Amino acid sequence: MANITLQVEEREAVTKGQLRQLRSQGKVPGVVYGSKIKETTALSIDEKQLAALLKSQPNAILDIKLKATGKQPVMIHDIQRDALSRQVMHIDLHQINMNEKITTTVRVETTGEAAGEQEGGILQLMLHELEVTCLPSDIPESVEVDVSALQIGENIQVQDLKLPKGVEAASEAHLVVATVLLPQKEEEEDAGEEGEEPELVGADGSESEDKAEDAEAGDKSES
Incomplete structure (x- = not known):
């Protein structure tokens, strides 16, 4: 994955009112820190550029100039959003060493049509992002999962994935990545059949009446 240049402006630490004014100007406040950066540095980033980056390559390696x-x-380490509008309110960038392995997340994408889909099954992607460990330069844009051999009821787990050279899965090995489910109507019918109880009374209700009479007779004899 090639590095992406991110334009940033260094700024002074400011008050909440000044931060609101900064956001009204289309800027997102943030900070950057790391082993080669002696002091945490306050930054501002163009909101539109950041939004495009978060939509397309949120886990990319970014080049910034200080x-x-x-x-x-650097890489994005943390994002703070408004709880209602989901607007990015603040962002943390972390300076990285290109010669040291890091753990990050990458997007999971499926390829092919599952065999079970041709029989009416429903393909379900259970894991949309995968944690991986690798050198920053080896981070893949996405991890592809070939689902073409999946039959109804079968699944692909993290341990089954074929990852690029130098990339290791950091997510739990037994996590299900993709599966093919029965159509919902069939599942409901199966559940109904399993939940049925055997009839204890005749169609005319005679068996239940006999039992009621026996019970009543027993009560009278005891009295």
């Missing part, structure tokens, strides 16, 4: 250290590779 006055004190020059160009540095």
